[in-house]
Amino acid sequence: MPEASNNLVLRSLCDSNYKGPLRKNAINIRIDNRTLHALHHRLFADCDLVSQGLQPIIAGARGCHQDQVVPVTSLPQDHSLQDIIFSRLLFMFVHLICIFADDVGGLHGVRDVLSNWVRIGSASSLPHSIRPRVIIVTTTTTQSVTQDVLDETYLLFDIRSTEPEFLRAFSDIRFCRLPSAELSSDARFLSHSADISRQLHDTRFTRIKHKFMFSATHLSDLFNLATREICFSPLREFDFVAATRQQNPLDGAFSSHLIDFLRLSGKATIPYDGIISHIASAILMDAYLPGMYCT
CATH class of the missing domain: 1.10.286 (GTP Cyclohydrolase I; Chain A, domain 1)
Structure with a gap:
């Protein structure tokens, strides 16, 4: 989606906590203020999926958070560092991925992005059912709703048939078609917000069922260990059980x-x-x- 529309989506999801775009070429994390007093908080991270430019170390004025530099000792030549970080680090801790088709060049761009992540593969040692889910957000680009549905169905068939490793990287993939831009922002993104809530609920149920519903302390420590692991050996599997025994x-x-x-x-x-x-x-x-x- 265009940057202005993307900002409207984030403002709708994050309520009053959204204060405009932060750093470009970086991953910005925000909390949904409506979940501050809930049993399960919702964190949103937004970034540019197609930009390969990474934020320079200590760029600009230092913020209120601690900066930590982790050097990369080796890097495969077939894939960009950004895609490796997405596939083999961030996606191990993400419950749901939302891809705005217009951001990546339409449905063909979505296929390229997903296929690239599938080829890189997941570094997680957890069951495949724990992999993140995917929602592809589209807008009506033709006069025929039937044609839109056929295009989406073909994309799903194409990915699943040509990428047999898809379910090793993602546990589910669905579409969400946004209504016309003539509606108000709240009305336009209402169905998208509902889809996110349903997918997060199903993901939470699956993680509880398999005993992998990590606490915030788990996430913090495991993420730090996984970050060092990927910087030392990007293609090595990250063993969650073994990681808990370190130190x-x-x-x-x-x-x-x-x-x-x-x-x-x-x-x-x-x-x-x-x-x-x-x-x-x-x-x-x-x-x-x-x-x-x-x-």
Whole structure:
């Protein structure tokens, strides 16, 4: 969408927290003020998908947030750094991706963008159902609604048939067609906002089902670890379980402890139910590191 229309979308989604575009050639993060007191907050990140220019280090005046520079030691030549960061870092922590077709050159541009991300692949070790969902936002460009539907259906068929690895990168893809620009901004983007809410609800349900609904502490620590991992080896899989054990202040070597514990428990003739319960509790407490659990 044109920049002016894109700003209207963000203003509609973020309510009063949207104060215009921030840095160009950067990823800007905003919170939906309407979710500040909700159980689950909604964060929106917007950026230019087709611009390959990255923000220079320490560009302009320093903001209120801490700046941290992480050097990249190696980079594949087949893909841009921006696309690698999207595919193998950001998408591991994103629940939903919204692509505005007009921003990337129409449906053909959408196909190119998605196909490129699919070829790069996801770095996540989590189940495929945890991959982010995709909403493609379109506007009516022809006089025939039927033709628009056929074009969208063909795009879905084309991507799924020519990119067999699609579901390894994304768990779902859907379309959202915006109404005419003659409507007010609130009315025009109402269906888009509803689609986002439904997709986020379904994603949250899936993550809870698979026990991967991370807390804010999880996200912060895991994102920092994943950032260093991708800068050191961009094509290596990021193992979420192994990452939680890095710099672990607790000893994760259970074998020798279990042997001694079982030997002493046998001598004391302690019931097996009590032994198993105690061992399970100890392992569980070790898995939840200090500050990595919610109350």
